[in-house]
Amino acid sequence: MIWLTWRQFRGSAAMTAAVLTVLAAVLALTGPDLASRYAAGIAGCTPNNTCDDFFDRFFDEHQIPFLALTLVVLILPALVGLFWGAPLITRELEAGTHLLVWNQSITRGRWLAVKLGLTGLAATAAAGLCGLAVTWWSSPLDKSAVPEMARMAPLVFGARGIAPMGYAAFAFVLGVTAGVLVRRTLPAMALTLAAFAAIQLAMPLLVRPHLMPPVTSTFELGRTNVDGIVPQGQEGGAMQVFLSTSAVPGHAGAWVLSSDLVDPSGRTIAGGDGASGPSSTIARSIPVSTTSGPCALSRAQGADACRAEINRLGYRQQATYQPLERFWPFQWIETGIYALLTLGLTWLCFWRVRRGLS
Template identity: 40%
Template sequence: MIWLTWRQFRVQALTAAGTAAAIAIYLVILGMQIRDSYDSDVAGCKSNCSSARQHFLGQYESQVILVSVVLVVVPALIGLFWGAPLITRELEAGTHRMVWNQSVTRTRWLTVKLAFIGLAAAVLIGLLSLLLTWAASPYDKVEGNRFGALSFISRNITPIGYALFAFILATAIGLLVRRTMPAMAITLGALAVIQIVVPFGLRPHFQSPVRETVAMSGDISQSPSINVGGTGVNVVDFSIPGAWVLDSENELFDSKGKQVTEDEIKDCSSGMNYTEEVACMAKKNLHFNVSYQPADRYWTFQWIELTGYLVLAGLLSFFCLKRIRHPLV
């Protein structure tokens, strides 16, 4: 049964292996370039280091984003071209009548295919994710945004669970729809929705966020931007090194807990340079509340999301194994 699965799967496997080898070579070259630039321009910086970091990020931003997108797209392609046709191909060609009437039961036939191809998907994405994590680690260290939607799903262990889930999900959809093209279309739509719901709807709530009150500082490097709106003054672009700040804007309050108005800070913007403005704002004892996920929760979130994808993949596998026992045509 394993030999039969390999015979049917070898073209896809060899194509994937060749593509993965090309991506791996590119990642090794990119990783060496990023490390050389980091060692010479960032780690060895002695003056104007902020500009050096920005130049370093700008130099490799497009390459890192491109490969990260590839690591998100490849699991979806595995689902589309490995999972969706797994059962529908047999049904459309009529070969299921011969395959499922041999000594090998339908359940065993599907179990071997899910295990064999699922393992191949996990190994493929695991290796690419490992290489991307290594290659981009200096970039990620400087950028400080490991919780970002694109970074999180393309680094470390989460991509492995996502790839397995995408493959099993597509197989289950194919089992229900029984036609390859509709199954591929539904799978693509479902994965697109998941890539919106999980990072923006579920991931921020894997653990209860930490909520703190932050005072406006006179330190320029720690001073966030101010946005004057119709209802009051808000803080924007506030960040905590390595953490995931969940609020895009935070209301600014005075010492009595009342939201600050434009008139109350007007004296800090007339005829002053930026350093003087920051110092003026700090003297007013202003503060804002911020919700965030601490940096030390990164690996906890990785394991939570990996586990979630593996559990869903297991449930879908169980459904497929139960469903295939019943007549499909």
């Protein structure tokens, strides 16, 4: 049975292996260079404390390959589900060859076990290798990425570490299950794509924030979490603060779930006048004298002094977040969840096939 499964699978396996080998070669050739340039940049910026600028420049320069690779790792499991999973059984059903193979001296259960096991293992290994290679290559960029693209950010998290293995195993079995249920290749592929996309969206939006209880804390306003302070309107008497929704001070790379401005008594402050600030910020207006003091329009003391004044008045950022230290625990938990889903669907496949797919 292993021979037959391999004989049927070897074409697409060889093609995938070739593509992944090319990708791995490119990563292996460019990775060390990227790492050394990062090390040199850090060595250069540390003495004069300009590392934030270096990070911005470094990430900006390599943004396109970074995003492209992340996308490849995110899409790979879907491709596995569509082109390996869905046709695995439907191809046999459409050609009628299941009736040929089911009459060899091998039970349907064993037939399915070998097919699922071998192809599923290959799918998981391919996605795992791809994911770990990209994780290794991207690690200097992950350290210098803007908060929205840090390792804990929803888009990037799924393309790092071991999670891609879980996704691939799940997508593969999802494809097989869809095939076993609808029995035709194209509808099975469509169903697989729709279901997988829905689950991949639901996971970061609904489930992942609660894998561990998030941390809620208040922070002083600083350069990390405030992206500009401007006077509100023409009449004065208030300043508009653009509060970051993706960063908290002292926890670089944290995944910020919610961020708001609270007044000295701890109440959240309502939105400003709708002025649009930089991306990933919210505008909040704070009543503060604009005629005298550090925030006075006439005095050119700059934003730092005004921010210090707002801090002195007791305004704080209140944020709920998942710190970067939880990256690996989250990876394990999420991979575990997908492994359980995979097992559940595998059981469903066996149950259907044992009954003769009628």
